[in-house]
Amino acid sequence: MEKKSRVYYLISTGEILLKTSECLSDNDLSIAQTTIHQDIESYPELKGKNSNEIDYIELEYGALSSTFTNAKSYRINLDSKKLELTYYTQEELNAIQQQAQQNEELNSRVLDISTYLNSNVTTIADVEDLILQSEQNKIINGGF
Structure with a gap:
């Protein structure tokens, strides 16, 4: 039925x-x-x-x-x-498809960056520590 x-x-x-x-x-x-x-x-x-x-x-x-x-x-x-x-006209369908592909590519790039940042949290923390240490050394050594 x-x-x-x-x-x-x-x-x-x-x-x-x-x-x-x-x-x-x-x-x-x-x-x-x-x-x-x-x-x-x-x-x-x-x-x-x-x-x-x-x-x-x-x-x-x-x-x-x-x-x-x-x-x-x-x-x-x-x-x-x-x-x-x-x-939709064929031109509109093409534009919609192109926008969808761009969105998919952008989402993929954001995911890659997010994954990289999440997997390298200690590396970023290490870089921040190096910068802080460098600034402290400049203060101790009179700005050098």
């Missing part, structure tokens, strides 16, 4: 409140499709809403991941009651 994904929205504005997940199972009892009232009780995004204020559209099983892959934004067209999506 398949449980279709639902996209809940406010009837007055089309604002999307919730996308539910989809599910596929051999056991019909484990994934029974819920009612709107059950969903209002189950999902925090819908709690406190009146069933007259919200509506939903169902997506065919398997459409959830393919439909929203690379989606920049989405909304419900209130006239047609259909999902309208805006997708």
Whole structure:
């Protein structure tokens, strides 16, 4: 049995409140499709809403991941009651990928530095002691 994904929205504005997940199972009892009232009780995004204020559209099983892959934004067209999506351009996707790579490289460098510093705590302390000793010697020897 398949449980279709639902996209809940406010009837007055089309604002999307919730996308539910989809599910596929051999056991019909484990994934029974819920009612709107059950969903209002189950999902925090819908709690406190009146069933007259919200509506939903169902997506065919398997459409959830393919439909929203690379989606920049989405909304419900209130006239047609259909999902309208805006997708990232290839240039935007490239920029996002480049930024993700830069973030990954930066995180890796920070981790390397952190690991080095943590493994060389005594070395840093030794360097600080040498500097202090050098300054003390300068004072004892009249500034030399």
